[in-house]
Amino acid sequence: MKQKVSTKKKSNMKIIIAASEVVPFAKTGGLADVAGALPAFIEEEGVECVVIMPFYKMIKNGNFKVKKTGKSFDFKVGNHKLTGEFMEASLGKKNKIYFVKNDKLFDRDGLYVDEKGKDFKDNLERFVFYSRAVLEFMKLFNFKADVIHCNDWQSGLIPAYLKNNLKYDPLYKDVATVFTIHNLAYQGVFGHQEFNKTGLPKDVFSMYGIEFYGDINLLKAGLVYADVLNTVSEKYAKEIQTQEYGCGLNGVLSYRKNDLYGILNGVDYSIWSPENDTYLPKKYSLRNLAGKMDCKKKLLKEYGLKISPEKPLLGVISRLADQKGFDILLDAMEIIVELDVGFILLGTGDPIYHKRFTEIAKMYPECIGVRLAFNNALAHQIEAGCDMFLMPSQYEPCGLNQIYSLKYGNVPIVRATGGLDDTIVNFSRKTEKGNGFKFEKYSPVSLTAKILEAVNLYSEKKLWKKIVQNGMKQDFSWHVSAKKYINLYETAISKKK
Numbered sequence: 001m002k003q004k005v006s007t008k009k010k011s012n013m014k015i016i017i018a019a020s021e022v023v024p025f026a027k028t029g030g031l032a033d034v035a036g037a038l039p040a041f042i043e044e045e046g047v048e049c050v051v052i053m054p055f056y057k058m059i060k061n062g063n064f065k066v067k068k069t070g071k072s073f074d075f076k077v078g079n080h081k082l083t084g085e086f087m088e089a090s091l092g093k094k095n096k097i098y099f100v101k102n103d104k105l106f107d108r109d110g111l112y113v114d115e116k117g118k119d120f121k122d123n124l125e126r127f128v129f130y131s132r133a134v135l136e137f138m139k140l141f142n143f144k145a146d147v148i149h150c151n152d153w154q155s156g157l158i159p160a161y162l163k164n165n166l167k168y169d170p171l172y173k174d175v176a177t178v179f180t181i182h183n184l185a186y187q188g189v190f191g192h193q194e195f196n197k198t199g200l201p202k203d204v205f206s207m208y209g210i211e212f213y214g215d216i217n218l219l220k221a222g223l224v225y226a227d228v229l230n231t232v233s234e235k236y237a238k239e240i241q242t243q244e245y246g247c248g249l250n251g252v253l254s255y256r257k258n259d260l261y262g263i264l265n266g267v268d269y270s271i272w273s274p275e276n277d278t279y280l281p282k283k284y285s286l287r288n289l290a291g292k293m294d295c296k297k298k299l300l301k302e303y304g305l306k307i308s309p310e311k312p313l314l315g316v317i318s319r320l321a322d323q324k325g326f327d328i329l330l331d332a333m334e335i336i337v338e339l340d341v342g343f344i345l346l347g348t349g350d351p352i353y354h355k356r357f358t359e360i361a362k363m364y365p366e367c368i369g370v371r372l373a374f375n376n377a378l379a380h381q382i383e384a385g386c387d388m389f390l391m392p393s394q395y396e397p398c399g400l401n402q403i404y405s406l407k408y409g410n411v412p413i414v415r416a417t418g419g420l421d422d423t424i425v426n427f428s429r430k431t432e433k434g435n436g437f438k439f440e441k442y443s444p445v446s447l448t449a450k451i452l453e454a455v456n457l458y459s460e461k462k463l464w465k466k467i468v469q470n471g472m473k474q475d476f477s478w479h480v481s482a483k484k485y486i487n488l489y490e491t492a493i494s495k496k497k
Contacts, residue, residue, distance in 0.1 A: 015042065015049045015489060016145045018134045020127070020154035021111060022051055022097060025059045025089075028111055029319075030232065030265060030400060031151055031182040037268045039095040041482035047489075050143065052134050054106045054126070055087055055099035064089055066099065071140045077128050078197035084133055086140065098141075100133040112154075124190040124197055127218065131157040132199075138171060147489045149178045153188030156222030157198060160210060163225045164201055176492035178485075179226035181219070183397050184240050184247045185323070188218030212248070223252050227259070228492040232398035233419030234262030245395055261488060264422060265398045266478030272383075272404045279380035284409075286472040289465075292384060292409055299385030302378070303369030305342050312458045313342040314451070315386030315410065317379050317401055320349025320357075320372075325392030325415060330356055331444035332451070337364055339455055344386060345370045346378055383408040388454050392439075392447045396420045402436070406471035411464075412436035413450050423476065427457070427467045435471040 021027050023036030039049045059066065072085040087099040100106070105126045113119055120126065135158065138145055150158050159177040166172040192215055195205050205211050210221040223229060231237045239245040241254045253260060270276055274292070275285045281298045284291030297309050307313075314336070318324045330353070336343055337360075345357055354372050361370040371378065383389070389405040391414040398419035402412040406423075414420040416438045427434030437454050439446040458464050 013047045013147070013486075013489060013493075014143065014145050015047055016134065016137070016143070016148045017049060017051045017151070018131070018148055018155040018158060019051060019053055019151045020130070022053050022091070025053065025062070025064065025097070026056050026111060029182065030398060033400060034180075034182070034232070034265055035151065036091065037266065037478050038482060038485065040092045041266070041478040042486055043094050044479075045482060045486055047486060049095060050137075051091055051095065051097040052137055053097065053099060054130050055101040056111060057107045057109060059099065060107060069098070073133065073136045073140065075132060075136075077125050077132075077199070078194075080125075082129055084129065086133075086137065098137065100130050102129060105129055123188070124194050124216070124218075127154045127188065128157060128197055128199070131155055131161065134158055135161060135166070135172065138175075144171070145175055147176045147178055147492055149180065149485075149489070150222055150226065151180045152182050153186060153217075153219040153222070156188060156218040156220070157200075158222075159225035159227070160198075160200055160204060160221040164204055165199065174496050176228075176489070176496045177226040178228050178230065178488055178492050179222035181223075181229065181231040181240070181397070184219070184231075184245070184249065187212075187220070187247065187249070190216045190218075192216060217249075220249060220252060223249060223256065226492075227495045228261070228488055229253075229256060229259050230261040230263050230488060232263065232265050233422045234264070235421045236395075236397045236418040237262030239395065239418060262422075263481055263484045263488065264419060264476065265400060265403075266481035267400065267403050267407070267476050269407065269477055272380075272407060274384055274408050277380055277384065279377045280384050281381075284384075286409075286469060289409060289468070295381065295384035296386070299344065299381055300342065302381065303344055303371075304365070305344075305369050306366040307340075307342045311341055312339075312388060312455050313344065313386045314388045314390055314413075315382045316343075316345045316347070316390045317382055318347045318349075318391070320347050320353035322350070323394050324349075325394060325442075325447075326350070326353050328442065328444040328447050329390065329392055332448045333360055333368075335448045336451065337367065339452065341367070341455060343368050344382060346373070346375065346382055348372050348374060383410050386410050387458060388413055388451075390447075390451075391415070391420055392442075393417060393420060394442060399423070403476045406435055406474055406476075409468040409472050411454060411467055411471065412438075413447075413454055414438045415442060415447075416440050427470075429457075429463065432463070432466050433470065435467065435474065 019035035021032040074083040084102040091097040282291035282294040396418040424436040425434045
């Protein structure tokens with residue numbers, strides 16, 4: 001369902017955002033960006049909001065001003081009694097973020113997986129503890145939330161507790177829940193023998209509850225028990241109701257289609273804009289694009305590429321995984337090399353792609369540059385210095401880099417799926433409308449055809465300037481998305497009345 005935007009300011013609403021990762025404290029994906037940005041924008045609309053996340057080792061060892069609150073708690077998870085406490089810090093200028101501290105569970109390298117990429121064996125225990133702590137927060141801090149906004153499988157048990165264990169508790173019985181799916185493929189599936197750790201009634205382990213092919217599924221818990229569901233683009237909300245994209249949960253999602261909304265993630269243009277970006281060697285704008293060439297020359301030098309700055313430069317910033325289209329991109333690289341363009345990659349992921357792209361860079365060092373790392377400053381510089389940005393994803397719930405690229409005059413070339421399809425419109429030579437290039441069929445042939453189309457247009461300077469300007473004029477700011485989330489909170493609250 002589409003979410004209408006109300007211009008009327010809401011007031012006296014209290015929201016808890018439960019997110020397992022939040023920028024700038026910890027990040028593995030888009031969830032962290034949303035949880036870090038959304039609070040400030042809904043506060044502008046008169047909503048009181050706090051964020052709660054686990055207290056990871058990277059936060060403990062990071063340069064963050066975190067202080068004790070003096071609030072502690074304990075409860076049993078399975079057969080183990082666990083003790084925790086809440087820590088506190090500032091999130092942006094106005095918001096507070098609280099951390100659930102238990103060193104046994106969270107003081108380790110990695111958020112969900114170990115150094116070998118394997119899930120932590122006690123992830124169920126970790127996020128049962130976290131979910132129950134979020135609910136405990138309301139008691140300890142006398143914070144009567146109207147809505148708990150849960151995100152992904154790590155907080156999927158919160159709606160289940162509210163609808164089962166706490167349904168007669170006066171403090172919790174009117175609390176509404178919104179459950180946001182950032183990526184349906186990650187579900188938090190655990191063996192049925194661990195069910196007692198959840199503390200949920202036995203009848204919840206059924207096909208109508210959290211049971212999933214004989215196992216426990218925490219994402220399904222959120223889908224079944226939350227009052228309202230949403231995902232991070234309108235197209236993805238439709239796609240996940242199909243067998244192709246539903247990851248085994250399309251039946252549940254179709255059943256709840258009247259409670260399922262799509263809200264595109266917003267962008268914080270105070271951070272992601274070439275006019276404001278402190279990471280760039282030279283700033284530029286829609287009115288004055290001159291600085292973009294300076295950024296391109298600096299980027300070519302950074303990667304050691306020898307191509308002329310007048311040639312097209314293609315960029316990729318991504319997790320290196322099949323989902324992101326790296327299998328078809330790898331097959332397309334031979335043709336990309338023959339097009340007399342530059343290619344720059346930044347990211348980490350599947351070791352096979354590390355190996356193959358490193359090999360290609362060694363074969364073509366003058367035009368191919370690869371950095372297997374996460375580097376925030378370099379990510380900003382790639383957005384500014386490249387001419388085209390590749391996102392050939394198998395599926396993409398929202399995508400943010402294509403939206404960043406538009407603002408930086410870096411023309412996206414994407415597959416028509418999820419948020420990529422919602423945000424990118426094919427450029428028409430006839431009408432001179434459109435902001436990028438997109439293809440339907442998931443294949444290297446379709447990808448290379450669109451790259452060739454973009455490279456040909458690049459040689460026509462007048463038309464290329466037009467497509468760049470079209471993209472830079474667009475507004476995908478959080479102001480619009482935040483209002484939609486507030487309307488969603490109101491919808492969730494209305495279902496409790």
